[in-house]
Amino acid sequence: MNHLSAALGRIAPSATLAMSGRVIDLKSQGIDVIGLSAGEPDFDTPDFVKDAAIQAIRDGMTKYTAVDGIAPLKQAIIAKFKRDNNIDYTPKQITVNSGGKHTLFNALVATIDVGDEVIIPAPYWVSYPDIVQFAGGTPVIIMATAAQNYKITPEQLDAAITPKTRWLILNSPSNPTGAAYDAEELKALGEVLLRHPHVMLLSDDMYEHIWYAPKPFATMLQVCPDLYDRTLTMNGASKSYAMTGWRIGYAGGPEWLIKAMADLQSQSTSNPCSISQYAVLAALNGPQDFLRERNVAFRERRDLVVAMLNDAPGLSCPTPEGAFYVYPDATGVMGKKTPQGKIIQTDADLIDYFLDEYRVAAVHGGAFGLSPGFRISYATSADILKEACLRIQAACAALT
Ligand code: PLP
Numbered sequence: 001m002n003h004l005s006a007a008l009g010r011i012a013p014s015a016t017l018a019m020s021g022r023v024i025d026l027k028s029q030g031i032d033v034i035g036l037s038a039g040e041p042d043f044d045t046p047d048f049v050k051d052a053a054i055q056a057i058r059d060g061m062t063k064y065t066a067v068d069g070i071a072p073l074k075q076a077i078i079a080k081f082k083r084d085n086n087i088d089y090t091p092k093q094i095t096v097n098s099g100g101k102h103t104l105f106n107a108l109v110a111t112i113d114v115g116d117e118v119i120i121p122a123p124y125w126v127s128y129p130d131i132v133q134f135a136g137g138t139p140v141i142i143m144a145t146a147a148q149n150y151k152i153t154p155e156q157l158d159a160a161i162t163p164k165t166r167w168l169i170l171n172s173p174s175n176p177t178g179a180a181y182d183a184e185e186l187k188a189l190g191e192v193l194l195r196h197p198h199v200m201l202l203s204d205d206m207y208e209h210i211w212y213a214p215k216p217f218a219t220m221l222q223v224c225p226d227l228y229d230r231t232l233t234m235n236g237a238s239k240s241y242a243m244t245g246w247r248i249g250y251a252g253g254p255e256w257l258i259k260a261m262a263d264l265q266s267q268s269t270s271n272p273c274s275i276s277q278y279a280v281l282a283a284l285n286g287p288q289d290f291l292r293e294r295n296v297a298f299r300e301r302r303d304l305v306v307a308m309l310n311d312a313p314g315l316s317c318p319t320p321e322g323a324f325y326v327y328p329d330a331t332g333v334m335g336k337k338t339p340q341g342k343i344i345q346t347d348a349d350l351i352d353y354f355l356d357e358y359r360v361a362a363v364h365g366g367a368f369g370l371s372p373g374f375r376i377s378y379a380t381s382a383d384i385l386k387e388a389c390l391r392i393q394a395a396c397a398a399l400t
Helices: 015-028 047-058 071-085 100-111 127-134 154-160 183-194 225-230 255-266 274-285 289-310 347-358 382-397
Strands: 094-097 117-122 138-143 165-171 200-204 231-236 249-252 374-377
Touching: 015 347, 047 274, 071 094, 071 231, 071 249, 071 274, 094 100, 094 255, 100 127, 100 165, 100 200, 100 231, 100 249, 100 255, 117 127, 127 138, 138 154, 154 183, 165 183, 183 225, 200 225, 225 231, 249 255, 289 382, 347 374, 347 382
Parallel strands: 117 138, 117 165, 165 200, 200 231
Antiparallel strands: 094 249, 231 249
16 A cells, blocks of 8 residues: 555655756756756865865775764864854764754754644745654744845744744745844844743754855854753755755754754664765865855855846845845736736746746745745856846736
């Protein structure tokens, strides 16, 4: 019998990966489609990181390792948290996992019971609600509209907390909007959490180093150290170091939680890939200046895309402060008619129209919990982005 578990029935395949699949299909048919749906940098993994991985293979580092990470990598992560975020951790407070998604999965599955609530600001990264639901929890969504720069307010947070709230997940800079909380905004949210001692904070800092705001990046524990005992600060190599395929994520947090995550990992994946761990060790301990150079390129692309999308009739695109996504509000094109006679009723209709008629792939806002809008990843060359934005402008201009 083809029986599937109830837990599996509570999750859906990732909408971003589904769109990437459609792009691959069209390309394989020889169709000229511009894919702006994937959330990964177009830059390559730095050579010094690749060299470290090759050396690790040569040195025979090809065996099982400690379940939640080799000791030198944990030390490098401790040094990173101190250097970049001024947070102190010991090795027993560090976990290393097979990608940032795995870090989140371990943390949520290890702590959520049926009926527990997890507060997730929308627009959110697609996997948060599904992982919460897989674990038996209930996502509680707070809407953060374009008018509020896609950021929740302390009042909204306070109103969403109930006795069943287990976690708040905060992701800054955000996938999918690029919105980033500054230190004062974080502190105001932290003060709400301080009034509710049963709520844990999962700070997803994956895009920490892809940052354009004049103020420095801040994470919650820098501004609210009193939350130290109930905060998991997670990060990873995928986005900053252009290492999506290597699958390394990590986090620092309270010892009891880190141990629970290791227990879960010991009965599921065991250690993350040994070779990838040595690669990330090199990435964290090596020169960091290329991060700034890459940010200059990302920033130019952001400015190009924001300006061109704001020139598309009916779209309004806020300027993000980090990550490599924009999230234009598409309210102005809802209800309009395509030259093919179809009414654009939802952002999913809009995305289909872009793909079918103009061969540009984006991801509809419904997937991220806030409609009508869509996400574009601008981690690709300026020439491709220019062409994609011209197509979107033409598509919007053709609507009546
Ligand atoms: N957190 C956010 C906000 C992300 O956008 C992603 C990846 O898209 C992850 C976590 C997970 O990253 P990884 O590819 O390391 O699993």
